[in-house]
Amino acid sequence: MVSVTVWNEYRHERENDEVGEIYPEGIHTAxxxxxxxxxHDVRTATLDEDEHGLPQAVLDDTDxxxxxxxxxxxxxxxxxxxxxxxxxxxxxxxxxxxSAHYSKPFKRLMGTxxxxxxxxxxxxxxxWTVEPGHPITEGLDESFEVPExxxxxxxxxxxxxxxxxFVSWFEGGEVFRSGCCYRRGSGRIFxxxxxxxxxxxxxxxxxxxxxxxxxxxxAPTDGxxxxxxxxxxxxxxxx
Amino acid sequence: MVSVTVWNEYRHERENDEVGEIYPEGIHTAxxxxxxxxxHDVRTATLDEDEHGLPQAVLDDTDxxxxxxxxxxxxxxxxxxxxxxxxxxxxxxxxxxxSAHYSKPFKRLMGTxxxxxxxxxxxxxxxWTVEPGHPITEGLDESFEVPExxxxxxxxxxxxxxxxxFVSWFEGGEVFRSGCCYRRGSGRIFxxxxxxxxxxxxxxxxxxxxxxxxxxxxAPTDGxxxxxxxxxxxxxxxx
Amino acid sequence: MVSVTVWNEYRHERENDEVGEIYPEGIHTAxxxxxxxxxHDVRTATLDEDEHGLPQAVLDDTDxxxxxxxxxxxxxxxxxxxxxxxxxxxxxxxxxxxSAHYSKPFKRLMGTxxxxxxxxxxxxxxxWTVEPGHPITEGLDESFEVPExxxxxxxxxxxxxxxxxFVSWFEGGEVFRSGCCYRRGSGRIFxxxxxxxxxxxxxxxxxxxxxxxxxxxxAPTDGxxxxxxxxxxxxxxxx
Amino acid sequence: MVSVTVWNEYRHERENDEVGEIYPEGIHTAxxxxxxxxxHDVRTATLDEDEHGLPQAVLDDTDxxxxxxxxxxxxxxxxxxxxxxxxxxxxxxxxxxxSAHYSKPFKRLMGTxxxxxxxxxxxxxxxWTVEPGHPITEGLDESFEVPExxxxxxxxxxxxxxxxxFVSWFEGGEVFRSGCCYRRGSGRIFxxxxxxxxxxxxxxxxxxxxxxxxxxxxAPTDGxxxxxxxxxxxxxxxx
Numbered sequence: 007m008v009s010v011t012v013w014n015e016y017r018h019e020r021e022n023d024e025v026g027e028i029y030p031e032g033i034h035t036a037x038x039x040x041x042x043x044x045x046h047d048v049r050t051a052t053l054d055e056d057e058h059g060l061p062q063a064v065l066d067d068t069d070x071x072x073x074x075x076x077x078x079x080x081x082x083x084x085x086x087x088x089x090x091x092x093x094x095x096x097x098x099x100x101x102x103x104x105s106a107h108y109s110k111p112f113k114r115l116m117g118t119x120x121x122x123x124x125x126x127x128x129x130x131x132x133x134w135t136v137e138p139g140h141p142i143t144e145g146l147d148e149s150f151e152v153p154e155x156x157x158x159x160x161x162x163x164x165x166x167x168x169x170x171x172f173v174s175w176f177e178g179g180e181v182f183r184s185g186c187c188y189r190r191g192s193g194r195i196f197x198x199x200x201x202x203x204x205x206x207x208x209x210x211x212x213x214x215x216x217x218x219x220x221x222x223x224x225a226p227t228d229g230x231x232x233x234x235x236x237x238x239x240x241x242x243x244x245x
Numbered sequence: 246m247v248s249v250t251v252w253n254e255y256r257h258e259r260e261n262d263e264v265g266e267i268y269p270e271g272i273h274t275a276x277x278x279x280x281x282x283x284x285h286d287v288r289t290a291t292l293d294e295d296e297h298g299l300p301q302a303v304l305d306d307t308d309x310x311x312x313x314x315x316x317x318x319x320x321x322x323x324x325x326x327x328x329x330x331x332x333x334x335x336x337x338x339x340x341x342x343x344s345a346h347y348s349k350p351f352k353r354l355m356g357t358x359x360x361x362x363x364x365x366x367x368x369x370x371x372x373w374t375v376e377p378g379h380p381i382t383e384g385l386d387e388s389f390e391v392p393e394x395x396x397x398x399x400x401x402x403x404x405x406x407x408x409x410x411f412v413s414w415f416e417g418g419e420v421f422r423s424g425c426c427y428r429r430g431s432g433r434i435f436x437x438x439x440x441x442x443x444x445x446x447x448x449x450x451x452x453x454x455x456x457x458x459x460x461x462x463x464a465p466t467d468g469x470x471x472x473x474x475x476x477x478x479x480x481x482x483x484x
Numbered sequence: 485m486v487s488v489t490v491w492n493e494y495r496h497e498r499e500n501d502e503v504g505e506i507y508p509e510g511i512h513t514a515x516x517x518x519x520x521x522x523x524h525d526v527r528t529a530t531l532d533e534d535e536h537g538l539p540q541a542v543l544d545d546t547d548x549x550x551x552x553x554x555x556x557x558x559x560x561x562x563x564x565x566x567x568x569x570x571x572x573x574x575x576x577x578x579x580x581x582x583s584a585h586y587s588k589p590f591k592r593l594m595g596t597x598x599x600x601x602x603x604x605x606x607x608x609x610x611x612w613t614v615e616p617g618h619p620i621t622e623g624l625d626e627s628f629e630v631p632e633x634x635x636x637x638x639x640x641x642x643x644x645x646x647x648x649x650f651v652s653w654f655e656g657g658e659v660f661r662s663g664c665c666y667r668r669g670s671g672r673i674f675x676x677x678x679x680x681x682x683x684x685x686x687x688x689x690x691x692x693x694x695x696x697x698x699x700x701x702x703a704p705t706d707g708x709x710x711x712x713x714x715x716x717x718x719x720x721x722x723x
Numbered sequence: 724m725v726s727v728t729v730w731n732e733y734r735h736e737r738e739n740d741e742v743g744e745i746y747p748e749g750i751h752t753a754x755x756x757x758x759x760x761x762x763h764d765v766r767t768a769t770l771d772e773d774e775h776g777l778p779q780a781v782l783d784d785t786d787x788x789x790x791x792x793x794x795x796x797x798x799x800x801x802x803x804x805x806x807x808x809x810x811x812x813x814x815x816x817x818x819x820x821x822s823a824h825y826s827k828p829f830k831r832l833m834g835t836x837x838x839x840x841x842x843x844x845x846x847x848x849x850x851w852t853v854e855p856g857h858p859i860t861e862g863l864d865e866s867f868e869v870p871e872x873x874x875x876x877x878x879x880x881x882x883x884x885x886x887x888x889f890v891s892w893f894e895g896g897e898v899f900r901s902g903c904c905y906r907r908g909s910g911r912i913f914x915x916x917x918x919x920x921x922x923x924x925x926x927x928x929x930x931x932x933x934x935x936x937x938x939x940x941x942a943p944t945d946g947x948x949x950x951x952x953x954x955x956x957x958x959x960x961x962x
Contacts, residue, residue, distance in 0.1 A: 062937075095835060095836055111740065117831055119812055119909055122951060125954050129956075132779060136661065138639055139430065161613065163812070169644065173661075175659045178957060179746055188882070189376065189883065191835055192377050194378060227382070227383045229383055230387035232838075232878030234839060235841070237897070238842070239844070239846075240388075242369050334641070355596050357594040361713065361714070362712060398715060399890065400855055402490070405854070405886065409887070412898045414893075414897065418717055418849060419718065420851050470910070475603060475604070478605070478607075478658025481657070608959050613946070615906065616909050616947045617906050617910060617947065621946035622945050624946065655959075665887075702851055707856055707858075707860035708864050709865070710858055720894075
């Protein structure tokens with residue numbers, strides 16, 4: 007059981023009827039239900055809550071944070087974004103989803119622009135597993151399709167992933183590094199591309215499997231807490 | 246519970262009294278006891294058994310293989326070495342220990358000479374964790390010492406690790422990449438440096454912790470089995 | 485000026501009329517002319533020559549070796565393959581092209597099966613640059629097409645590249661890591677996918693640009709020659 | 724010939740007599756002379772100049788930027804730090820030296836805290852080359868010593884380097900990843916550890932060799948400029 011917080015901007019669902027029909031209670035609720043059904047301890051948090059629903063106490067109690075945002079990245083307070091970044095460095099798992107490639111926490115953790123190409127015509131996306139031994143691929147076939155997707159295309163301006171798990175093929179001619187693992191500080195990050203709000207992507211079985219795997223993978227382990235600062239010479243143990 | 250096979254050359258312990266005192270029933274037995282106590286399903290296999298104790302059926306039933314060898318790498322049959330390599334590619338975890346840097350399976354999986362510097366004067370080794378969020382560091386302090394160690398020094402001729410977990414400092418002036426993770430095919434590999442036969446290194450608590458962590462980390466996950474060969478164009482699913 | 489050797493199996497061109505029309509004097513000659521025009525010192529070598537045209541003296545005098553093979557990988561002598569591998573470790577650049585993914589030297593240097601999917605229907609391949617700051621992309625647009633290509637599809641069973649430069653999109657629905665950089669020993673390796681013998685791929689301007697860039701990138705630099713073996717403790721210099 | 728700008732905080736040299744004796748005209752001047760002698764086109768810039776000597780026009784005309792800072796990281800204006808970061812993403816090489824691990828541009832490009840251990844007792848540092856085929860090691864022996872150094876010790880909180888070139892051994896018992904290569908955006912970054920202001924480290928031959936190599940390595944190449952934004956489906960070329 008992992009302590010998961012699902013963060014969502016929660017704007018499209020309330021402002022756009024079509025999106026509201028797919029996710030009547032918001033993308034965060036759909037994802038929270040999935041994770042609860044898998045036995046995790048799940049909270050949600052949204053942009054318009056106080057401190058965006060992410061006071062320090064919530065983050066301190068979060069093992070893995072999912073993040074969905076799109077049209078209101080700029081409304082996320084800098085201090086809250088920084089708080090998220092600090093918790094990741096401290097060991098919290100972080101799963102930025104789809105348009106969260108442009109979220110403040112992800113961009114700060116990557117150090118790059120995280121820019122990309124995009125197109126919104128509902129084309130086919132096919133995700134290919136390039137690292138079949140990676141735990142995030144558990145239970146999957148080696149490729150699967152999202153029937154209607156917003157396209158994201160390379161050049162995706164990110165640091166070279168520590169592990170590249172999925173590469174997407176798009177009907178219109180592009181490719182994309184769709185599943186990217188990073189370690190930053192003591193925390194694990196998995197960027198996962200699919201998830202456009204206008205298609206019911208998060209109800210698709212393979213997508214749900216990936217998210218479940220990613221939560222397990224990103225959960226913190228109890229490694230050493232490094233000391234930083236002025237250090238005495240090491241006193242060797244006596245032989 | 247992981248199905249583990251501990252392979253040992255098992256020569257030093259029988260031919261050298263001092264080594265035999267430390268490991269009267271062989272390094273493999275000491276390691277097997279550790280892993281059994283942790284709840285794993287453990288077998289041992291040694292060089293002088295038929296097929297070195299590694300017929301196909303044993304490997305097929307092995308999730309993680311530990312490998313200790315030193316003076317008789319050349320006596321390992323090529324077909325058995327290749328069988329191990331194939332099983333790693335197929336998903337089996339592989340933990341080459343100490344002088345197994347020169348074992349046939351490890352060298353074949355790396356594609357490099359795996360050469361290094363060495364010195365045997367029982368000097369202090371201090372392992373520093375450079376990746377504190379990695380599961381293999383669970384439960385450890387950020388550094389620990391092996392009071393008497395054979396030195397291995399850089400240049401260690403290996404491919405750049407997918408993740409570098411430990412770096413060793415040696416009393417005599419060298420450094421070494423002591424804990425190196427790789428993925429090859431669908432299998433995970435963790436090379437771990439400490440473990441010289443003339444010192445009771447495998448009874449040291451931190452070393453045991455690393456081995457337990459590594460077995461958990463290297464155990465296979467049930468990812469896709471890729472298809473290789475001539476392929477028809479992909480038939481997109483109907484939207 | 486780099487000392488380049490272009491190795492070619494040189495069978496298709498002599499046995500298949502269509503291939504022979506595209507490369508009347510062999511793929512090696514076409515590549516050699518390109519590299520000579522760029523000012524390099526170029527030799528060719530082919531399978532049916534003595535020692536496959538690669539006696540030790542030739543390799544010792546080679547900075548970068550291009551390798552094209554397809555139907556006769558097995559006819560390459562093991563000792564010559566090993567000689568190539570040793571020279572790469574010793575610093576020689578190595579550029580396995582297209583079907584050389586299955587060549588003996590590449591497979592030994594990778595330690596993996598190097599298997600993949602393939603299809604031969606002359607479909608469109610589009611290569612996307614995913615690492616635009618890499619020297620191998622110099623002078624290129626961010627994507628370019630090979631109008632008729634044999635498809636290679638993921639899962640490509642290789643170690644994670646040290647740098648992934650190109651990813652291919654294929655008309656029939658696959659993706660592929662098409663330009664992969666590795667360092668093995670002191671040598672640099674660049675696997676480049678395009679180059680099927682039935683299409684005039686090596687006369688295409690972008691492909692030629694990539695090959696020229698890759699030769700420059702893979703040329704050895706005069707770094708330290710590591711010492712391997714038994715080592716005395718380091719005598720610190722006097723302060 | 725590379726267009727190089729050497730940036731220096733330039734405070735220690737003016738405020739501390741001992742440092743002033745070693746670098747009477749500042750570390751930047753010592754480094755600039757080295758690079759000029761190597762044939763590069765060199766400028767210097769310092770903290771107390773207008774815009775820290777780094778107006779946009781200077782950065783636009785800079786191929787590689789060296790950065791030395793220590794006690795006044797906070798005085799660097801955020802907009803200038805961001806300007807540097809943007810130019811790196813745009814292709815400029817960036818060489819943060821020693822205590823610049825804590826500089827604003829480096830921390831933003833890394834996305835991590837860049838924290839470490841330190842100790843200032845003038846102990847011996849020995850740098851070991853772990854990647855002898857890397858261009859930054861050209862002309863070096865496989866290890867060399869800095870006779871009096873400030874210690875930096877692991878855990879160094881950085882992303883896993885794209886290439887790890889040097890690892891340091893310290894007399895007092897620590898190790899450190901001393902030479903780390905990254906690609907961020909289209910730019911190359913090389914962090915190089917030695918260089919404490921109280922010792923004449925930048926006059927040491929091996930250190931100078933590394934800096935010269937690093938400037939050559941980090942100089943931009945003329946790769947594609949990616950398009951970011953809304954994109955039409957790709958129109959395949961006519962076969």
